[in-house]
């Protein structure tokens with residue numbers, strides 16, 4: 001098995017603990033390990049060299065965020081640079097948009113129909129399957145009328161294969177006329193596309209086991225006569241070091257507009273993606289994640305970056321980094337709380353944290369080995385649209401209103417509702433929640449304040465403010481057991497085991513599950529405690545939970 005980057009960097013960077021910023025020497029040493037990790041993941045050497053040089057400049061002098069170790073800091077820098085490089089112009093979905101259909105942004109369909117899409121690549125890379133997957137997606141999400149044509153005259157079975165996939169997906173395929181050359185088929189497909197009123201024509205070309213002259217000439221010719229809006233290079237994620245030659249040849253000889261990475265469901269480390277992206281400068285647009293027709297996803301740079309660095313690293317990293325931010329935020333609010341303050345600005349900042357959790361949810365969903373935690377996070381029912389509405393309500397208030405909610409009377413409520421596109425009852429509900437939160441905060445203060453708690457939580461989570469490895473796998477029952485045995489800090493156990501629901505967690509640090517019989521701790525709005533089954537007073541999220549856990553009464 002490959003060793004993850006964090007494992008590699010552990011020893012190297014351990015000695016840097018306590019340092020304020022990363023020096024040239026620290027970075028050089030760390031980058032030697034990064035280099036090996038990238039090479040092991042099959043990233044091509046020239047790409048590795050460029051990447052390292054870029055990251056080195058970025059890392060030297062970087063301040064090491066408090067409560068993150070230098071090792072984590074380096075991984076974060078490397079990870080961010082990898083994601084940036086992999087994502088390129090296609091980018092990643094905006095905050096809270098993980099589920100939005102981005103087909104129209106990913107594929108250029110802005111030419112006079114029928115829009116030609118040319119699929120190229122080596123034999124067996126997944127061209128035919130991907131053609132059908134794309135056709136199905138265009139049909140279902142974009143309501144496009146699609147025609148597929150196989151230009152593979154090398155293997156008669158290939159044309160038949162596409163026809164079968166067409167039937168399966170309900171997408172038309174060009175009737176097969178034996179003896180025609182690829183260019184003739186391509187022209188016929190475009191004619192048929194025009195006559196038949198098709199929006200898109202997908203041209204699936206023949207592949208060879210290795211690149212050869214004949215293949216390149218043939219594909220280049222097809223490209224010339226059809227002038228495709230997209231020429232997609234389909235490559236297997238397992239291609240390894242050949243990625244560079246394949247991508248270079250197809251890009252130089254034919255010209256590609258994007259890359260589709262297939263078999264991402266396999267266990268390849270995915271270094272090929274980085275090589276191809278770097279060498280061609282073309283974006284990786286889509287990825288195949290299985291043999292089924294719907295197993296096609298938008299390219300997710302984070303997922304591939306995670307694999308390149310070694311599975312699991314990024315999960316803990318992102319988690320730790322996010323928690324660090326949340327800790328800082330929580331401490332800031334805690335300081336205000338200590339002065340008896342919790343206004344709507346604070347609530348807004350909590351809502352933002354909850355939305356960040358939503359993003360983490362999406363990211364975690366992609367990582368193997370965190371299945372349990374994924375379930376817990378899913379069970380938390382983070383309802384993005386409701387949180388967004390609540391944010392909109394607060395954002396429609398004047399700064400004075402946010403600081404002094406008590407001045408918000410009827411006419412102001414009407415204005416706020418109109419400004420946020422909501423209704424007065426919703427504004428009322430939010431104000432009530434804010435009040436309840438304030439009360440809960442006061443209770444927490446009695447328990448030693450959030451700052452103290454945040455520190456204790458930091459201790460619990462491995463001293464650095466992050467979750468210790470493995471805690472993500474811990475299920476709510478286990479946490480409850482620990483609470484019973486007194487293995488949790490007193491405040492936390494109290495929140496987990498008592499029925500009163502005293503609220504034990506600082507805002508933004510909602511534990512994934514409350515114990516059976518326990519009340520809902522002070523989770524931020526929108527984050528219900530999925531495991532909590534008891535009659536304890538639910539904090540606030542009642543109206544935000546999209547589904548109530550079984551057996552829980554309103």
Ligand SMILES: Nc1nc2c(ncn2[C@@H]2O[C@H](COP(=O)(O)OP(=O)(O)OP(=O)(O)O)[C@@H](O)[C@H]2O)c(=O)[nH]1
Pocket residue numbers: 121122123124125126127128129130152158206207208262263264265266287288289290291295
């Ligand atoms: N697991 C997995 N299998 C895939 C994926 N994409 C394609 N396949 C499988 O890979 C095999 C080859 O795919 P094809 O689509 O026939 O490949 P091709 O590039 O068209 O091959 P030629 O027509 O011979 O050039 C098929 O068994 C597909 O089901 C993927 O994303 N994941």
